[in-house]
Amino acid sequence: MSETHDNTVDTVSTTESASAADSDSASVTFDDVRKVYLDDFVAIEEFNAHIEDGEFITIVGPSGSGKSTLLRMIAGLEEITAGDIKIRDESIKGVEPQNRGIAMVFQNYALYPHMTVRKNMSYGLKLTTDLSDDEIDRRVEETAEMMGIGDQLNSKPSELSGGQQQRVATGRAIVRDPKIFLMDEPLSNLDAKLKVHMRTELQRLQEELGTTTIYVTHDQHEALTMSDRIIVLKGGELQQFATPEEVYNNPANRFVADFIGSPAMNFFDVALTDSTLVAEGFEYDLPASIVDEVRDATTGDDLELGIRPEDIEYGVGGANAITATVEVVEVAGSDNFVYLDIEGAECRVRVPGDVKPDVGDRVELAFDPTDIHLFDGRTGENLLADMRTRRTASATETEPEEAA
Secondary structure, eight states, X not given: OOOOOOOOHHHHHHHTOXXXXXXXXXXXXXXXXXXXXXXXXXXEEEEEEEEOTTOEEEEEOSTTXXXXXXXXXXXXXXXXXXXXXXXXXXXXXXXXXXXXXXXXXOTTOOOOTTSOHHHHHHHHHHHHOOOOHHHHHHHHHXXXXXXXXXXXXXXXXXXXXXXXXXXXXXXXXXXTOOSEEEEESTTTTSOHHHHHHHHHXXXXXXXXXXXXXXXXXXXXXXXXXXXXXXXXXXXXXXXXXXXXXXXXXXXXXXXXXXXXXXXXXXXXXXXXXXXXEEOSSOEEEOOHHHHHHHHHHOSOOEEEEEEOGGGSEETOOSTTOEEEEEEEEEEOSSEEEEEEEETTEEEEEEEETTOOOOTTOEEEEEOOGGGOEEEETTTOBBTTHHHHHHHHHHHHHHSOOOOO
């Protein structure tokens, strides 16, 4: 079942009816959460995670992975089939959406077209609180100034640009002063330049307000640049929940390694023979420490070698050098991307902008064994994840203390 976005204003107003009396941010805990639809489609399967108070969490995954379903269960727009979701250690099962202390920003902004910006931002407060008109006006005006739309309070949505509409939708959530912000692909309708600007604005606002934020996106670049931690979903199942650095540099499995990163990681089917990885077009000798790690983690010899484009040295020979043929050169400004063929296997390499080989050139490639990933051919598990974690921890511990 594909993820859907509710376009009705009634749902939005209900979702945004956060309690104004309790404005501190809050933690969110998922305990064996499961969501099954009437056709027995399992959208979320035994999901467990704990989001700390004040964190900016991004949920990423392909279409149909359960991202929006998870968000909508927090909001109260979808029932929880099994398990529990807790806000501040208190179950939200049976709690009406307006009493959960959340505010939600949708993909399509869902603004009332017949209302001015001021009325759009104040409507939820007037409907669900006993705040005075003066207090509501104060909140709206302060938030509008914060969002850079203070001069648009008397305009209607049709008179605004896409970026301004996005600011109104975000401001409408902020004025609620909620414990948790839920954002469902709020930047997807913006052009590339404006998206970058608004991404920075949202990060600044979240840091300033300190409100727990759960942000759904299909854009892995947004996830890497905005998040304290990232939740990666596939088919309703949690694949990894870690910092952007950890998800990128030490993916838990083959899916995460492929999904996160642009251009994507290179993959080669290999077999481990003694201490050598044997592929269709090359062989690669491994140090004993990596061989031992792999042997301890799996009994199989069928593996996938993964290496990121920026970790490959272009035009470098020597031990373990791999010969490849240039097929395409993609000029991207400060960096170029060279697409190569290695005996039928595609390989992408990031090179400096002044490197522009000709199609058909034969070149040598090399990479350090500490940069490789090895995935179990059956389970997809990253067999070197624990080793990389230990290496990172050791490097952190041995870093010299900064001078006082």
